[in-house]
Amino acid sequence: MLPPLKIGTKEIAIPIIQGGMAVKISTAPLAAEVANQGGVGVIGASGMGEEELRQEIREAKSLSNGLIGVNIMVAITQFKNLLRVAFEEKVDFVLAGAGFSRDLFLMAKDTGVEVLPIVSSVKAAQISEKMGAKAVVLESGEAGGHLGTDKPLFFILSQVVKALKIPVIAAGGILHPEDIKKAFREGAQGVQIGTFFAASAESNSHQNWKDYYLQAKPEDVVLIESPAGLPGRAIRNTLIEKVISKGKRYKPKIVKTCQKCLKNCKRNFCILDALILAQRGDVENGLIFSGKRVGEIKEILTVKEIFKKLLSGPEGC
Ligand SMILES: Cc1cc2nc3c(=O)[nH]c(=O)nc-3n(C[C@H](O)[C@H](O)[C@H](O)COP(=O)(O)O)c2cc1C
Numbered sequence: 001m002l003p004p005l006k007i008g009t010k011e012i013a014i015p016i017i018q019g020g021m022a023v024k025i026s027t028a029p030l031a032a033e034v035a036n037q038g039g040v041g042v043i044g045a046s047g048m049g050e051e052e053l054r055q056e057i058r059e060a061k062s063l064s065n066g067l068i069g070v071n072i073m074v075a076i077t078q079f080k081n082l083l084r085v086a087f088e089e090k091v092d093f094v095l096a097g098a099g100f101s102r103d104l105f106l107m108a109k110d111t112g113v114e115v116l117p118i119v120s121s122v123k124a125a126q127i128s129e130k131m132g133a134k135a136v137v138l139e140s141g142e143a144g145g146h147l148g149t150d151k152p153l154f155f156i157l158s159q160v161v162k163a164l165k166i167p168v169i170a171a172g173g174i175l176h177p178e179d180i181k182k183a184f185r186e187g188a189q190g191v192q193i194g195t196f197f198a199a200s201a202e203s204n205s206h207q208n209w210k211d212y213y214l215q216a217k218p219e220d221v222v223l224i225e226s227p228a229g230l231p232g233r234a235i236r237n238t239l240i241e242k243v244i245s246k247g248k249r250y251k252p253k254i255v256k257t258c259q260k261c262l263k264n265c266k267r268n269f270c271i272l273d274a275l276i277l278a279q280r281g282d283v284e285n286g287l288i289f290s291g292k293r294v295g296e297i298k299e300i301l302t303v304k305e306i307f308k309k310l311l312s313g314p315e316g317c
Pocket residue numbers: 018019020021022023025044045046071072073096097098118139142143144145146171172173174192193194195196198288289290291292293
């Protein structure tokens with residue numbers, strides 16, 4: 001059994017955090033079920049409107065009395081507006097990655113919401129601790145989505161643990177009980193898992209997306225240059241072939257009107273449209289973010305089954 005993790009005023013019974021996943025992959029049903037299992041369920045807010053996020057939080061809270069978080073990318077123009085909604089709706093945690101925000105800590109003061117910065121280096125982890133974070137999520141190069149490092153988890157984890165006094169939650173390539181055990185041996189006090197939950201029955205990803213995950217081989221998982229100015233890990237498909245071959249000039253047909261979703265967009269393709277297309281089931285023209293180890297997922301499981309798999313059996317934690 002994993003020891004519970006106290007972060008500020010919140011106690012996580014089973015220190016498994018479901019990674020926030022945009023656009024609309026981790027919504028209320030997934031977050032609520034993770035919270036019901038004793039972990040932290042996280043709504044991926046990036047790409048949602050303010051009222052949409054408010055409704056998702058309310059739905060998650062109506063489905064669970066457990067711990068609910070909201071993940072918002074610092075790189076998006078809506079960052080502060082969505083943050084305000086998360087505070088107004090009194091979620092338990094706000095997680096913020098794809099950039100660093102000092103304002104986040106100021107805005108969170110006296111709200112009762114705990115801030116969990118998502119970092120990928122010792123330096124960013126130390127700044128977070130100085131700014132008042134009660135824990136950090138350390139996301140490594142194996143993770144899905146936008147990446148802040150190419151370093152493997154078990155290369156950077158012990159360095160970050162040694163440099164901090166606050167708990168470190170390990171993210172990137174966690175799929176099996178032995179991965180969790182190893183992370184705890186290296187000093188982590190919790191884990192954040194994305195891809196495995198994106199493939200769960202409760203995930204808001206389309207069935208085509210889930211099938212694509214099940215068929216993916218290790219060599220299908222590639223890094224692309226995201227319009228957000230960071231590397232992004234995704235599964236190779238028609239969109240990615242075009243983005244790679246046409247470079248900055250590729251404009252997919254699906255681009256309707258630019259919603260100026262990113263503070264600084266590289267404009268090599270429209271990431272908002274591409275993520276929405278994938279979430280709706282167009283697995284060839286959409287962007288399917290995925291962790292490096294997606295090939296190890298062999299079946300679609302419910303969240304309850306995922307928790308059971310991660311926590312029990314001879315290798316269980
Ligand atoms: C489909 C998908 C979407 C993601 N979206 C976000 C996001 O919106 N914000 C964020 O901070 N991280 C995002 N991530 C990263 C996850 O929250 C998590 O940290 C990461 O997936 C952990 O690695 P794993 O997939 O190997 O478990 C995303 C990951 C995936 C697979």
